[in-house]
Amino acid sequence: SQQGEEDPQALSIQEGENATMNCSYKTSINNLQWYRQNSGRGLVHLILIRSNEREKHSGRLRVTLDTSKKSSSLLITASRAADTASYFCATDGEETSGSRLTFGEGTQLTVNP
């Protein structure tokens, strides 16, 4: 099974609303990363949070990490139509001996204008 599993698989909201996506993982990690993929494009790195961090902000993005629950959330505030994309979490878990990233299956976010 995937090391990082995003939830929900798909999310549809109205412009201006907040969007929250979750990522759960199974093994200990050193860092967790979030990526965005617009349709037909490569993934774009958004933010990296280390295992000793609990929260990180970047513009309208807020990422939290709860290592006790092995979960992370990505919050996009005041969403825009341009935020429509797939969002992936990636972890460097023990299943790969921490040697590389493992990507989840992604959450498809649709922001309706």
Next chain:
Amino acid sequence: DAGVIQSPRHEVTEMGQEVTLRCKPISGHNSLFWYRQTMMRGLELLIYFNNNVPIDDSGMPEDRFSAKMPNASFSTLKIQPSEPRDSAVYFCASSLTPVAAQYFGPGTRLLVL
């Protein structure tokens, strides 16, 4: 920096033909990754290199696939012979280390008829 460069951007070929995908990573990045993405299987890691050495090729589907990295600025992914089920978008990504933020190229959209 121009980012990760991939060529060609689109490739249409007939079953049985050889296909060669090319990637130029970001200068200074020591790790290079080849991914395949389809609707059915999502994003799959095929192989990754660190300091030009293949580290993990467990994702390479079968012997028809091969990858090389002759120097720090160039890598190829070859499929010979190609089959219709190889149709997918192939991404190359690079990073400073195997677990650092990855920078993806625009992808090569391959269609095997």
